[in-house]
Amino acid sequence: MSSVVVIGLSHRTAPVELRERFAIGEAKLGAALGALRESGLAREAVIVSTCNRVEIYLATDQDPPAAFAGLRRFLSNFAGHDGALEAEAYTLAEPQSLRHLFKVACGLDSMVLGETEVLGQLKQAYEAAVKHHATGPKLNRAFQRAFNAAKHVRTHTQIQRGSVSVASVAVELAEKIFSSLEDRQVLVIGAGDTSEKAARALLSRGARSIIVANRSHERAVALARELGGRAVTFDDWFKEFVAVDIVISSTSAPHYILDRQKLEPVMAARENRSLLLVDLAVPRDIDPAVNFLENIYLYNVDDLQTIADDYLRQRREEVARCDAIIEEKLRDLMESAARRPNPPDNRPALEQPS
């Protein structure tokens, strides 16, 4: 009777230099499944290849140790790798292999705990395997149950709540101040990497326009063009304050570029509309005393990181609840497999695509 085994390399076991050598893109997927077929290792197979992991799930008739040895050889041969993959590749047999699949689907094995992107990638990998006629009753059932468990975890725990990056926390903050981000004007002072990410995130949530000011005007123009906004010269950024709602600052100035004395008269001209100031610069660009002004909300990079860490801690606290759900779903899967064993499969290992 066949069982599900998995072999894989992930961000936990192998550096990116190694993972990228074993990546199996869409173009090579058919060939990889074909090679597996020829090796006689698998009755069914699904190959998951993302930036953080390369995993092969197999339903095999072979004993797990024999299957693992064969899979190591297969991986090395397919990637043209000379090493033995003893430490870098992990191998799991039932029930650990199924538990691992469920955890991956729920984002518990991801670099960013609880992220949802991996579920979409897992679904794509499964659909690609179905398209290549590489799945059968064993893996179909396992993957469907894994997707179901991920849905259950998402709706019954808070593992996916909140943002764990500084840029997305800035967006969440904006959403706690403004009823809607549509029609909000964003001013980016200093075209740094994180400020660019935050600006992009704000745009994706509907912010109306982006104004970019940078010491190098060419860089400001380039970023503004990329973001569909407009650039202003670095000497003119303060003139925009009457109209903007969100300011992201990350200049390399050694002193404050914005203080209470500058902002007080502007707030009167703004008719005291709320203003979110996000100071991502170190040393800081904005005098912390500004936060004492009414209707101004100032956050620096440490404040944002603290919130991101809180979210992460909240997600970690949810792991035990997720594990309990996974164990319950896994038990259901094992019991249903025991009640309804797969019919004898007389097909040759991995059917040829028709």
Place this chain on the structure above:
Amino acid sequence: MAVALYGASLVYSVFLWRRGFRQDDRVNYCLLLAAFLFHFLAMWKRGVSFQRCPVHNLYEASLFIGWSIMLALLVLGLMPRLRFLGVFASPILFGLGVFGLMPMLDQVHSEPLAAKGTALSLHAALTLLAYGAFGLGAVAGAMFLVQEKDLKQHKARAVLSLLPPIQRLEAVVKWQILAGLALLSAGLLVGILWVPAPSGYSIRGDFKVLWSVFVWLMYAALLGLHLGFAQRGRRFAWGAVSGFLFILLTFWGANLASPLHSP
């Protein structure tokens, strides 16, 4: 029964507060909905038995203000994030319920006032609905102040909680005060134009009438400062909370000091 359910909602609200408003407020909403149904049933039975709108003494006025706050709350609560208004409203609702149940409040008026019929009922209902609207404005204002303080002090709860954005809360405060002012204006006009004072009484110089005009002016000034002079955010929210606190603390005294309203 309704007061007990408001009490249960108050206890559950403390729990939600301590949890940082991180879970949906459906349980509290259901508790308040159940309380509202009992509340409505009690008022309806009383209205049927007396054959008039139950707004004619302090007991009925307390219940009617609470009822109008609840009605608006249930409508706003259809938006999930505004459901948390119930957390801030339950202390007021419970307090009004307990106060309403105090002995001596439920006194039947003398015949001349009770006999004024529809116009008097309309006058009382409109003004009490106005106080309900001001009450909900104060609740939204209190919620604004909590959320704004969390944002200012960089508390994680500001982002982690499911509370609505402060700009939306400010809009709720504004619309509740606008609605309250419109209802109070209508209530006062009905009172002045269609409810003649009984013989021996005059509306001129009546303490409750002066008090009502003062309340109207106070909210008109608050709204005028907000719309015309950019008094936004914390100041506006404090204005809404203080205004309703003033009503809560002086409404019953104003009634007792008014020969026309407490003959």
